[in-house]
Amino acid sequence: MRPVTPSRIATLVAALTLGLSLGFVAIRHGEAQAQTVDPFGGVQGSQACTRSRHDLERNKRNAMAFYTTAFNDKNPRRAVRLYGGNEYIQHNPLAANGFDAFISFVESFTTAFPDAHIDIRRVIAECDLVVTHALATGAVPVYTELGTKLVDIFRMSATGKVVEHWDVGAAISPTSANGNPEV
Secondary structure, rough: OOOOOOHHHHHHHHHHHHHHOOOOOEOOEEEEEEEEOOOOOOOOOOOOOOOOOOOOOHHHHHHHHHHHHHHHHOOOOHHHHEEEEEEEEOOOOOOOOOHHHHHHHHHHHHHHHHEEEEEEEEEEEEEEEEEEEEEEEEOOOOOOOOOOOEHHHHHOOOOOOOOOOOOOEEEEEOOOOOOOOOO
């Protein structure tokens, strides 16, 4: 067994960082084993990869309508009825799976913050995924005084219904070195 030195630790950290940036690194029995992940191959469990412009546009419209009907119109029940699929897998650690949990969360949130508003600025669709880039305002302190930039990812069913959701958000910065908007 070789002694642990700072340079060996740095080498291990660099190798793990590289492995994580190139794909997935699994640690088993104290050894790092790289596994290939195809970032262009879709999402785990993805069943459909539509490439038709019609279906991609439908998916974008439905994801945006689901999101804005629930939050801006404060009507998550209607959003689920019109745009929800057979299941709802939630990846936000603050929310539970299922449309009942989604409805409960949105009703509680919009009751607590009636001025909350989601302004979708960009939408991108590929295969069965739709990504929105938005500015969220009106829910201080949750969204902060300047607002919060949000990226939401929706997985759509083959019929264009929302069945899975991921999100990430960060407060809008008070200053900018480049002067460009964050959203």
